[in-house]
């Protein structure tokens with residue numbers, strides 16, 4: 001279940017024209033590419049002070065979809081059950097427990113050396129109807145809650161790194177949510193829950209978790225005041241879970257400062273449910289903004305030593321909760337519905353310190369990026385021209401026979417910014433369907449990509465990442481040559 005570690009379908013331009021052509025003609029391009037290690041997100045996060053990079057999993061694709069499983073294992077070092085550990089999932093009828101779905105995710109995590117965040121013990125939502133509609137009084141609710149913690153945290157004692165003991169206890173204005181727990185016990189339910197969880201699983205890190213607490217605002221202030229009070233009274237609370245269900249272009253400017261103020265209380269902070277949604281349809285500008293937003297969030301966490309990890313709320317856009325909940329919104333995650341890496345994936349990769357060019361795909365059960373549209377050398381015309389301060393990598397991300405997805409990385413290897421660039425190359429037998437992170441045009445086999453207006457400059461040492469989807473008519477080879485503003489790139 002380990003990820004293939006070479007870059008499939010990747011052409012390193014610096015292999016040289018002759019060698020590339022010869023290998024391409026021989027159909028050996030993929031196997032002849034130097035096998036280079038590509039860091040995974042989990043490895044990179046571990047190198048950043050032992051942080052985790054996690055995801056939420058659901059049992060259905062996990063048990064039926066080998067590509068989902070493969071990415072889950074390869075890229076992530078922490079796992080949260082998206083729904084399987086919630087009270088209604090575990091105890092749908094009073095006293096009748098359904099452990100199998102939760103267990104299978106735990107077993108997957110163990111097999112893949114992943115930590116598990118337990119989600120969640122005490123919440124107002126996804127409660128079984130026997131509990132919601134049971135008409136219980138405060139004393140009964142306390143005993144039901146403490147019994148639930150005993151049974152569930154007891155069963156998984158030693159398996160979990162952390163528990164979200166209490167989830168979503170606050171209203172937006174910083175007052176306590178009027179949940180059945182609050183109605184029955186007032187704010188004391190929070191203290192009771194933490195004390196019981198600590199008694200049952202003394203080694204687990206105990207978190208309070210919430211959304212819309214990313215920036216400094218009324219809600220995060222309410223949480224802050226509660227936590228100060230709990231700490232003053234010796235309640236065993238160890239961490240703040242900042243869910244981070246965000247909207248493209250709206251990462252709060254005080255995110256890092258807010259993480260820091262909780263860390264300064266001596267608590268761990270984790271980003272527990274990160275996703276960044278957008279109005280559909282997605283386009284390249286939104287995807288680029290989303291990539292920048294992911295980078296901002298990762299950087300905010302990395303800047304605070306007690307921000308110990310980041311979990312994204314799912315693997316791919318198609319299986320995300322977002323489109324089912326916010327009408328007209330979607331595409332919030334790092335992979336699209338076909339498990340292609342999005343610009344956000346690369347942004348996270350770079351923010352975590354990845355500096356070897358990653359390949360274009362995560363090989364799944366069957367390697368989707370394993371076939372290169374090789375074939376005969378197209379013998380593209382050589383436009384000549386001076387060589388420029390640029391290095392271009394061309395990657396076949398995915399090839400499905402009559403079409404493929406490609407990525408092109410343009411690195412500025414010079415010492416001054418490259419503004420308003422134009423990239424040109426020849427790609428016979430290909431017809432463009434869609435290109436992103438630039439304005440793409442095709443004239444016969446000649447392709448031109450102009451810098452997008454929202455991101456016209458490549459700074460020295462930085463790179464621009466372009467993507468495209470194209471149909472093909474016959475054999476397709478990697479372009480022989482790229483020019484940037486008329487200069488030939490290496």
Ligand code: 9MR
Pocket residue numbers: 082083125126211243273321
């Ligand atoms: O992603 C979960 C979705 O599948 C469920 O239908 C939903 C039900 O409330 O819960 C979602 O997960 C939530 C998480 O447990 C707590 N924070 C907000 C998450 C998104 O709603």
